[in-house]
Amino acid sequence: MSEVTLRQLRYFAALGEELNYRRAAERLFITQPALSTAIKALEQAFGVVLFTRSTREVALTDLGAAWLPQVQQALAGVDAVVDNLVTLSGTRQGRLRLGYLIGTGADLLFRIVRHFEAAYPEVSVEPIEFDFADPTAGLSSGATEVALIRPPVDLPEHRMLILDSESWVACLPRDHPLAGRHEVGIAELLDDPIVCAPLTAGPWRDYWLAMDVRGNRPPTIAAVAATYEAETTSIARGLGISFTTSSVARFYDRPGIVYVPITDRPPSHTALAWNPAALSPQADALVRHVQAHWSFGDTPDDPPR
The missing domain is CATH 3.40.190.10 (Periplasmic binding protein-like II)
Known part of the structure; x- marks a missing residue:
């Protein structure tokens, strides 16, 4: 008899509820190919078809639609059993x-x-x-x-649950040539000196330097800042610019700086x-x-x- 894992059930439930590989993968914090492979392995293990797929949509088959509420109930039961064990233990x-x-x-x-x-x-x-x-x-x-x-x-050993997403914005000195714009493209700002995080931030630092689109244009580091206070102070002084998120524009508005939305960057997630x-x-x-x-x-x- 074929065996099904708890992880496979969670993957099936997520895709069955979202009916979209991208959204389901984001919710599970795995890649779309990994999700697709797991679903195909589940179907092949039991010789069934749970989803129909086309270039435009994903849909549950009649079998998948009938099985989904049972899987949801089973997962809720597992979670409740584990939750009850910890509660009973008083730990x-x-x-x-x-x-x-x-x-x-x-x-x-x-x-x-x-x-x-x-x-x-x-x-x-x-x-x-x-x-x-x-x-x-x-x-x-x-x-x-x-x-x-x-x-x-x-x-690499951690799990993540995406809770929110935000758009990118540019933090500019108030007298910057693009400060009066309603929006900008990332390429318009790649030659500007930039205020960035310390080296210890690793890939997070590279992400906020937009290294993925710089190609052979290395950033000019204007200053290093470990807090938004230090970052916005450097920008207000005219030392450079920075890339951040829309919520930062709400919480860290300061004299001497302007936030301008960036139109062509994927959203930043909070997890x-x-x-x-x-x-x-x-x-x-x-x-x-x-x-x-x-x-x-x-x-x-x-x-x-």
Whole structure:
């Protein structure tokens, strides 16, 4: 008899609910080819067809549509059983270290903490802020168990759940030639000196330097900054520009700088990240709570006081 893994069931449920490989892969934080391979392996193992695929759409077959609610019910049961075991053991009492990268989902962070603490009053959440020198927000060093970050980061053993996405914006000195524009293209700014994160930020630094589109045009580093305060101060002084996100434009508006939307960059994601092999019961409770109550780009209403 063929065996099915819990991971395959989660992959099937995600694709069955999204009916879109890109969205399902983002939700699972895997690549589209990996998701496609897993679904094909599941179908081949049982000799069934669960989805019909074309260049334009993905649809459940009659068999897939009949099986989806059963899989959803089974997954909910597994989660509830694990959740109940930890609850019965009483090991969720205690403190949870939740890391977050400075300026990353500030409003999202506090909604998560408030919503979780309302559901688990026996757990005390300790948010810990990290600057650009550590975009893993303490996960790489083990200083935190769960963290709100902005991929990409070098965390191959970690899982990530995408919670939100934002567009890129350029932070410019107020007297910059493009400061009066309503929008810009990334290529228009690649020759400008740029304020960037410390070298310890690794691939995250390269991402915000837009290295993927520079080709043979290396960036001119105007200054290195580990915080938005230092970054925006350097830009207000006219030392250079930076690339950031739309939420930063809301939270870090300062005299002497202007934020202009960038039209041709893929969105930047905010993700909850954790190492599944090193979760305390408190961290596991938070991860499961967020998985159960959050959907991509949305958060539940604030809990009643």
